[in-house]
Amino acid sequence: MHVAEIGEGPAVLFVHGFPELWYTWRHQMLSLSSQGYRTIAPDLRGYGESDAPPSPTSYTALHIVGDLVGLLDALGLDQVFLVGHDWGAIICWYFCLFQPDRIKALVNMSVAFRPRHPSIKPVEAMRAMMGDGYYVCRFQEPGETEKDLAQIDTTILMKALFSSRNPSPPCAPKDKGFADYMQAPSTLPSWLTEEDIDYFATSYRHKGFTGGLSYYRALDLTWELTAAWTGAQIKVPVKFIVGDLDTTYNTPGAKEYIHEGGFKKDVPLLEEVVVMEGVAHFINQEKPEEISAHIYEFIQKFGI
Numbered sequence: 001m002h003v004a005e006i007g008e009g010p011a012v013l014f015v016h017g018f019p020e021l022w023y024t025w026r027h028q029m030l031s032l033s034s035q036g037y038r039t040i041a042p043d044l045r046g047y048g049e050s051d052a053p054p055s056p057t058s059y060t061a062l063h064i065v066g067d068l069v070g071l072l073d074a075l076g077l078d079q080v081f082l083v084g085h086d087w088g089a090i091i092c093w094y095f096c097l098f099q100p101d102r103i104k105a106l107v108n109m110s111v112a113f114r115p116r117h118p119s120i121k122p123v124e125a126m127r128a129m130m131g132d133g134y135y136v137c138r139f140q141e142p143g144e145t146e147k148d149l150a151q152i153d154t155t156i157l158m159k160a161l162f163s164s165r166n167p168s169p170p171c172a173p174k175d176k177g178f179a180d181y182m183q184a185p186s187t188l189p190s191w192l193t194e195e196d197i198d199y200f201a202t203s204y205r206h207k208g209f210t211g212g213l214s215y216y217r218a219l220d221l222t223w224e225l226t227a228a229w230t231g232a233q234i235k236v237p238v239k240f241i242v243g244d245l246d247t248t249y250n251t252p253g254a255k256e257y258i259h260e261g262g263f264k265k266d267v268p269l270l271e272e273v274v275v276m277e278g279v280a281h282f283i284n285q286e287k288p289e290e291i292s293a294h295i296y297e298f299i300q301k302f303g304i
Helices: 022-033 061-074 087-098 122-130 144-149 154-163 194-207 210-217 219-225 254-259 262-266 288-302
Strands: 003-006 011-015 038-042 080-085 103-109 238-243 270-276
Touching: 003 022, 011 022, 011 061, 011 087, 022 038, 022 080, 022 194, 022 288, 038 061, 061 087, 061 219, 080 087, 080 288, 087 103, 103 288, 122 219, 144 210, 154 194, 210 219, 238 288, 254 262, 262 270, 270 288
Parallel strands: 011 038, 011 080, 080 103, 103 238, 238 270
Antiparallel strands: 003 038
């Protein structure tokens, strides 16, 4: 596992999403390390310079949380503050379910907790709600999306993905590839530099996308393996942050769940929900100073 680290003090573990790397947390790591925290951000299994097992069955939430527990053990850390975004947020929810004793508090972004349905597999549920063209359903067939993405220059792909401000859930008809929808902006948004894009693009050119896509392909297997946690609540203090242009926030049922009591019922120690206006999916990169301040403001309440 490749791990980036800076600072000394109480430890904060940052967990990235797709298609990202430890690098997505560059701003928050510098900010919090300057305020007395030890900041730690791994490339998750399958990403960047970390190992990438070939089979999707090696990417269940149990594997990924196990990697993070192993990392804490290797660093001699009993407890950490946890920060997640996108797939990293999903992994953080599972971490809090599996090992709440290791987490002092959680700041999670973009993906709200969703309790395990007792009888319907997640991909089946998404297909029923969003159709076969929904990106998660499209990602399921090993090799298919990789072939599709290989038709797009990786730099253009990264620019298109990170710059997207379309809040609609990503869907593409079966006869269309994602390449048909990927258009890089003529100029990058102010929060992204060519150097940032180059860092991501170089890594994915070298590593490919199979590792990241395997998280989606292991969704149903994770569901099968986590039956024991059906009905379990998240029992650590939580702050949740999402942009109002985020596709996750605009998925059918998401706003109702977040704001009408369902979220608080499943996460009883949910202390705060922040909806940032005019902000899209890659919230910690788009609004780095605000996100760093939100994290600091929350975790400093819990001392060391």
